Amino acid sequence: MRLAGVLFAVCTLVSNCLALQARDAHLAFPNSGKRGIMIGKIDSNTQEMQKPLVIDNSTGEIDFSFAIEARDRPSQVALLLGLPERDLEVVMEPKVTEHGELIMYKFKIDQSTVPKALLYFAQAEEQPLTASVILAKPENHKNNVLASPFKIRVDLDEAVEYRRPARYGAKPEIIHEFNPEPKTAPWKLVQFFIILIALATFGLVIAWMSSGALNFNSVPTNFNVVYLLFFILSIIGFEYIFVRYYAGTSIFDTLFAVLYLAIPSLWLGTKFLRNFGETI
Amino acid sequence: MLRNLLIGLSVLLITVSARCVEGSKTLVLYDERLTTISDYSIMFDSMKERDYKLDFASVANETVTFSLFDGDQRLYDNIVVFPGKGKSLNKHLGVKSLLKFSKHGGSMLTISSPDGLADSIRLFLNQLGIYPSPKDYRLTDNFQEKSDSFKVASSRVENKFIYNSEKESLVFANSSVALLDNREQIFPVLAAPRTSICSGKGDNVWAAGSQAYLIAAFQALNNGRVTWIGSTEFLKDSNSHANGRFVEELVKWTFKEKGVIKITGHDHSHIDGTSYEQAPYKIKDVIQYNIGLSQWNGEQWQPYDADDVQFELKMIDPYYRLTLSPGKKENITRWYTTGDFRLPDHHGVFTFQVDYKRPGLTFVSVSDVKAIRHLAHDEYPRSWEITNAGVYLSGIFAVIFAWIVFVIFFVSTSKVNRKVNVEKKNK
Amino acid sequence: MSPVGVVTMSPKRKKAVSSVQTRSGPFPWSGTISRDFTDAFNVSLKAYWDQVKKDNRLKLIDIFCVFLVVVAFVQTSFMVLIRDTFPFNAFLAGFIVCVGQFVLLMSLRLQLVSPFDGISKNRAFGEFVLASLILHFISLHFIN
Structure with a gap:
């Protein structure tokens, strides 16, 4: 009984050690001179940051980096960037550098490398892009990390130039616009002029008769x-x-x-x- | 005895009628070294129940010969191809004969796995825009219980005409993925999970995330269908408890038992029923257009109901694009009508066209070219119908009246007044 | 005639010269021009009345011509007022009947006053009637 308890404690200890986590996660903005943001630890319980980051015309590059201990090295480290509710996500690979006991992973998010489709839909639907971090090892599914530490809002001045690929479906309706019928004068005005002409005719007959030339x-x-x-x-x-x-x-x-x-x-x-x- | 025989014969005749619209002669190609055909018995038995004539041929067996064509006539309507080693199929089924088969409207179900995909099939799929992962590249999802055997919810099936159910969960194992072109005729069926990654030896990554697809389909403009599935385990009997219904529906769709529509008739006329032959259309006439659509449900044709059938009136550019509304329902047809609409005020040779192409359904299109004439010289409004012309018309009539009176006075009047003469005489 | 004319003219001219000399203004010749104009106008008017008194029918023709001018003016002012020539054929038909009838009347008047060679006045009137009928037909046809 006690042995079982000890074994259980040891097992939970070991499994906790197997839980993946990243340390010292932070965001840097090398080109735009803005202050970096510290996120800290990333594990399965990481919540999202309060305010979303912004990509606008002045932001150059966003660097997202974190460190993982060498003994916990995961086989799959990736950053998913996109709109998961639309099923539109791109997978970004990190730049890996080893510093003895720690492995540093750095992801570069640059406006020019993010696919135009993502920027277009983020701008059109006014949704921020979700960034999700994957830290995974095989046969470790309970302890692998899939967390969304931050979101990026796209706030560009001009609309993103992106031509949506052609897909079969209903196209917008077209109704032909006819040339306008030619406008005509109001009936009262026309009647007035007809009366004028009738008066002139009447006056003509009177003039003939009163001119003294009729016999x-x-x-x-x-x-x-x-x-x-x-x-x-x-x-x-x-x-x-x-x-x-x-x-x-x-x-x-x-x-x-x-x-x-x-x-x-x-x-x-x-x-x-x-x-x-x-x-x- | 004779009566029983007759009943039996008629029952046989009824069940022999084909379920596929096109035809049911099917060739199943596999490589004995990679595939044990008896592992797929449930799938093939259900096909045999639906009156498919299956011909099994193994490419490892040197004595087997088959050909797809007899001259220009297709000998098979459908092909099922299992994975094979690189060059194994080149002898029997080169890329050219596959293209010819597809050009003649045949349908294919190709299955590949990390164990290999024949070169000719791979090149053929690349031409269509489907790029399967190479040999030994496996899809793994570290967020599921077993990395390379995972479940995908059937609500993630992207094309509702192929399969429409929310509640199941499909099992994949030993799977490869494909990257797809952005072509309209490619219908992705099932995307890989978000967190998945397809990697090979030495951690080379082919694709990751939901941009790679586990099942993809292609439909050519002549309605020949090609479906690609990334895993042989998916079809095996051992997974049929989870995948069985989906596999059956997928096979039905690929071999044209499902998702097949046709146009049964179309016509157009003036709104009072006069046809074009009796009174050719002129500009600004009011006409209506009707079209009837049918759908194959596996056994018979039945009316097809949709809300996005569109009619176009085109002369190079469309002048009208109207969504048709459903009208009366006949035996096997649902008729759609545009209602009343007015022809444009531009004359010329117009095309009355319905081009209904939706992902998952056969492409149907029908067009009718008719000339629309301009107004004849006596079809313009007369001057008494135009308000403005009243003034000028009254001017003309005034002049005519005055002129008649003038002639009367002119002829009656003498040159000089006789009164003066009389006075002179009197004087 | 001329010496008499000269004799009778000179006192008038003298008077005119003297009147000019006494006037002091910036345009010494303006008086002469306006006076010549009024003289010419009065002379033509007198000649006109003399001509018309000789033949009654000339009065009929002249009154008809004034009527035609009035009708043409009414139609043009209607078109100008609405600033739209919309049924242009109708405007032209209405205008042409006035103008054409005016021309035919002038031609008749000319032949009444001094007939052409070889065409008697009766024949001139007959041609006038025929031409007027054709003009009316054309006008009604053109207004559609």
């Missing part, structure tokens, strides 16, 4: 009055045919009508004018 002396009193009447009626008839043409009769019907009216009216009209005497 009906030339109306022939003999048989020629019939010719006169026919002459007037034929020109009224022609105007009627023309107005009927305007209203929609086909041109061929109109031409036939003109022909039928023209034969008698030309003959009788010339007869009328010839017999009109010298008074014209």
Whole structure:
């Protein structure tokens, strides 16, 4: 019983020693001169930093480094950077340097090396990029570390130039925009002008009658009055045919009508004018 | 006795009808040295139940000969290829014959594993845009119980037309991964876990994370399908308790029992029913377009329901792109209609097109080229219909009326007033 | 005639010269120009009235011409007011009927006052009627 207890204690001690952790994790901004940020220890319980880091036009490089003891050397050390909820993540490899008992790992996150797709979606959806650290050894799944110590917000001035790859799917709808119908004047204005013209016509007839130039002396009193009447009626008839043409009769019907009216009216009209005497 | 015989014969005839739309003659190629074919009996038995005619051929066996083509005619509709050593398949199945097979619309299910992938298959897959990892590169996930045997949730299957279930967990072991091109015709099916890494001898890494894929599919424009699976363990009988349903659905999709649609008919006309032949379309006419779609459910055609079928009216650039709404349902067809829409006010030769390509379904497309004429000389609005022209029209009629009155007065009036003459006479 | 003209002219001219000399202004010739203009205007007006008194029908023609000018002006002012020539064919049809009718009337008037060689006045009137009918048809056709 006691042996079992001792063995249990030893086992838990050993397994705790097997738990991977990184020490002295910190972020440095070599190019932009900003102060570095210390994160400290990274293990399975690491929580996220309060404020996200920012990539903007002035930030050059972000260096993320930490150290791991040589005896705990993990076989898989990687930094996942991306949007895990979208399943869009890129794996970054560290630069490894050995300093005796400690192994230093450094990840360089640079705006130019981060894939444009990540920057584009982070900017478009206004989500920060999640950085997750993987420290893993085989056959050690309980003690491997997958932690997200910090997030990076993308805050660039201009939109990221990224052309989304073509995918099959519904495309945006297009409805044709028609040329606008030509605008017409208001009906009241047109009516006003029609009344103006009607008044002018009325005024014309009045002017004719009041000018003193009208006398009906030339109306022939003999048989020629019939010719006169026919002459007037034929020109009224022609105007009627023309107005009927305007209203929609086909041109061929109109031409036939003109022909039928023209034969008698030309003959009788010339007869009328010839017999009109010298008074014209 | 005769009656029983007849019943038996009719039952046989009914069950012999094929489940695949294209055809069910299948060739299974494997290498005896790497693959024990009896380990996959559950998969092949279920295929035989669905009336596949399977021909097994092992490339290690020198006496076996087979050919895919007889002249230009395909002898097999489907191929299943298991992993093989580098040059083993080159003799029987070179890259050129694979390409020819794919060009003639055949479907393939290729399986590779870290134990090897035949060169011709690898080159063929690279041409499609699928880049499997090389020999001896294994996928490991250190965050699961056993590094190289892990579970992936079936909700991570990316294409709902291939498999649609949230609750299962699929088992992979001894798996390779592939990197994929950004091509529209490649449909990734299952991505590797986030924390996984595919590495080979001496810690060389081929790929890591969720940008690598465990299962990927490709569909050519002639609807021939190629599916690549990264692990032979995935299909084995020993894992069929977890993977069985998914494998069956994947095989169904690859060999065109599933995810197959077709266009059963299309037409367009004026909204009152007059067809184009009776009254050719002119600009600004109101017309409607209808199309019918069907889907194969493994045994028969049935109506296909979707909300993203689009119609395009194009003359080089699309003038209209409308989403069709479902209309009446017929026997095997669901008809979709655009509703009423007005033709553009530009005349020309237009294409009435439906080009329905969705990942996971067969590509269907139909187009109809028709001329749309401009207005004839007597189809413009007449002047009495235009408000502005009223003024000018009244001017013309006023002049005509005044002229008639003028002629009457002119002919009636004498040159000088006779009153003066009379006065003179009287004087 | 001329000596008489000279005799009668000179006192007038003298008067004009004297009137010029007495005027003191920046433009010594402006008076002459405006006076010449008014003289010419009055002379033409008198000649016009004399002509019209001889033949009644010239009055009819002239009043009709004024009417045509008014109608053309109304149509143009409508077009200018709405600043849009929208049915341009309609505007042209309305304008052309006025202008064409005016031209035909002038031609008739000319032949009434002094007939052309070989064309009697009756024939001139007959041609006027025919041409007017064609003009009306063209106008109605053009306005559509």
